[in-house]
Amino acid sequence: MHVFDRKWTDVHEMEAAANLYRGDLAPGIDTDDDILVRREALRQRYLRLLKSLARAWMDRRDWERAGGGLVCWCRTIPRMKTRCGWR
Numbered sequence: 001m002h003v004f005d006r007k008w009t010d011v012h013e014m015e016a017a018a019n020l021y022r023g024d025l026a027p028g029i030d031t032d033d034d035i036l037v038r039r040e041a042l043r044q045r046y047l048r049l050l051k052s053l054a055r056a057w058m059d060r061r062d063w064e065r066a067g068g069g070l071v072c073w074c075r076t077i078p079r080m081k082t083r084c085g086w087r
Contacts, residue, residue, distance in 0.1 A: 011053070
């Protein structure tokens with residue numbers, strides 16, 4: 001989890017961090033406020049990471065990777081599923 005707590009210096013570090021994310025912290029535990037706060041913080045950090053990666057890939061004109069990053073971002077946000085066409 002510490003990889004999500006620091007700033008990344010290049011695209012390779014961002015890609016490595018994104019590949020480590022495996023979903024919500026402690027799924028199924030919904031009564032511990034500390035876990036809920038940390039879970040949401042990690043989720044938000046991951047979403048910002050995906051957006052940053054998509055921007056970096058677009059800046060490099062790597063359209064395939066940028067599109068894949070945005071698709072992943074949309075799938076991660078439940079309220080975005082409808083907008084992206086997934087149900």
